[in-house]
Amino acid sequence: MLLDNKKVAIIGGGPGGLTLARLLQEKGVDVKVYERDENREVRQQGSTLDLHDDTGLKAINKAGLIDEFKKYYRPGADTMKITDRDMNIVYDDHKEKPEEDFGNEHFRPEIDRGPLRDLLIASLKEENVIWGSKFTEMKPCGEGWEILFENGTTAYADFVIASDGANSRVRKYITEIQPIFSGVTAIEINVYNAEKNAPKLWKLVNGGKIFALEQGKTVLFSAKGDGTLTVLLGLKTEQNWLINSGIDFKNKKSVLEWFKKDFAEWSRDWQELFKGDEISIIPRTMYHFPLNQSWKPLPNLTMIGDAAHRMPPYAGEGANQALADALELYEVLTSNLFQKMEDAIGFFEKKMCARTSEITEITLQQTEAMHDENNLQLLLNFFNEVV
Numbered sequence: 173m174l175l176d177n178k179k180v181a182i183i184g185g186g187p188g189g190l191t192l193a194r195l196l197q198e199k200g201v202d203v204k205v206y207e208r209d210e211n212r213e214v215r216q217q218g219s220t221l222d223l224h225d226d227t228g229l230k231a232i233n234k235a236g237l238i239d240e241f242k243k244y245y246r247p248g249a250d251t252m253k254i255t256d257r258d259m260n261i262v263y264d265d266h267k268e269k270p271e272e273d274f275g276n277e278h279f280r281p282e283i284d285r286g287p288l289r290d291l292l293i294a295s296l297k298e299e300n301v302i303w304g305s306k307f308t309e310m311k312p313c314g315e316g317w318e319i320l321f322e323n324g325t326t327a328y329a330d331f332v333i334a335s336d337g338a339n340s341r342v343r344k345y346i347t348e349i350q351p352i353f354s355g356v357t358a359i360e361i362n363v364y365n366a367e368k369n370a371p372k373l374w375k376l377v378n379g380g381k382i383f384a385l386e387q388g389k390t391v392l393f394s395a396k397g398d399g400t401l402t403v404l405l406g407l408k409t410e411q412n413w414l415i416n417s418g419i420d421f422k423n424k425k426s427v428l429e430w431f432k433k434d435f436a437e438w439s440r441d442w443q444e445l446f447k448g449d450e451i452s453i454i455p456r457t458m459y460h461f462p463l464n465q466s467w468k469p470l471p472n473l474t475m476i477g478d479a480a481h482r483m484p485p486y487a488g489e490g491a492n493q494a495l496a497d498a499l500e501l502y503e504v505l506t507s508n509l510f511q512k513m514e515d516a517i518g519f520f521e522k523k524m525c526a527r528t529s530e531i532t533e534i535t536l537q538q539t540e541a542m543h544d545e546n547n548l549q550l551l552l553n554f555f556n557e558v559v
């Protein structure tokens with residue numbers, strides 16, 4: 173096997189990196205994940221993730237973790253309502269959704285990020301995850317790399333895999349290709365203990381998801397198992413809107429003032445989002461990589477997940493693609509089909525870029541449609557055609 177007697181370093185313990193580590197560990201590979209979080213208790217931001225049969229679930233299955241997944245996924249969390257800006261429900265699949273289960277290609281079970289991360293970490297040997305290791309730089313060293321971390325520690329690896337997410341620091345050692353602004357900026361809001369802090373919205377979401385949209389704006393809600401309501405406000409902006417808007421995103425009142433003005437025509441009930449103090453606000457300018465990106469494969473370095481193909485979240489594909497990358501890279505590296513690392517890496521990267529180029533294109537179309545002036549009608553047309 174290409175990785176015999178090699179030290180492998182995975183930078184970043186998100187869904188992609190941890191899944192890859194699990195797959196490689198089970199093949200006896202000497203693999204370590206270097207994660208910047210101080211420990212496994214760090215709270216996971218972000219909405220729940222729905223895993224797809226041919227990508228995310230396939231990788232979890234191959235990693236031997238489907239039974240663990242079944243313990244922690246959230247039945248019913250995939251149900252969805254669509255509302256207009258006045259909170260009128262115009263579509264509700266809570267009643268119409270057919271019974272689906274594992275093995276059905278349309279079944280997309282939801283799991284919260286925290287439990288997914290926990291189950292992946294629990295599947296790794298303790299010594300294979302090095303916490304508190306924020307990558308800063310790396311230098312060529314023999315056939316491999318000397319990796320430097322912010323806390324002053326270093327590590328040697330023959331082969332490095334970047335899975336450090338959308339703002340990857342490792343990516344630049346592979347390519348200088350820069351991300352492109354998608355035209356949309358989003359503001360992620362997590363309301364903790366939402367039953368108390370946003371009771372009306374918590375009741376409306378009813379353990380599932382709400383897509384509220386009109387006039388080019390989106391307000392997407394999902395309920396998490398720990399009682400958090402995760403909300404993504406989306407709108408078309410110029411690229412530097414976060415800086416130029418004058419909003420202080422660290423100050424709830426400043427964001428609420430903006431919301432009242434920009435969403436003035438929306439029901440005041442949405443403002444309940446800002447009522448409590450148990451809240452976090454994370455602004456996110458949405459970028460993607462070019463659809464035709466490619467680079468020269470290296471024998472000792474590659475990347476997976478958002479580091480390789482960040483994209484807006486409006487098609488719910490990012491984590492699924494990261495898991496598909498993990499599975500495909502594992503298969504290529506352990507298949508005995510290739511004699512040389514650069515051939516294996518080149519094969520993997522070409523396939524990953526082709527797959528994620530298609531997905532990025534679909535995602536951009538959906539991002540555009542969701543933020544079109546006529547977005548509510550477009551989404552209703554979409555669901556009525558699918559059903």
Ligand SMILES: Cc1cc2nc3c(=O)[nH]c(=O)nc-3n(C[C@H](O)[C@H](O)[C@H](O)COP(=O)(O)OP(=O)(O)OC[C@H]3O[C@@H](n4cnc5c(N)ncnc54)[C@H](O)[C@@H]3O)c2cc1C
Nearest residue numbers: 184186187188208307336337477478485488489490491492
């Ligand atoms: C609001 C929102 C909603 C989304 N909804 C969905 C959805 O419904 N379905 C879906 O499939 N996808 C969704 N996505 C996308 C999904 O979250 C990502 O595509 C996915 O998490 C990518 O996985 P990853 O492992 O590549 O990177 P990440 O999940 O970003 O993980 C990267 C890891 O690297 C660590 N790290 C970062 N920098 C360093 C460093 N310098 N040194 C060491 N460690 C580092 C981070 O702490 C993190 O643990 C959403 C994204 C957002 C923002």
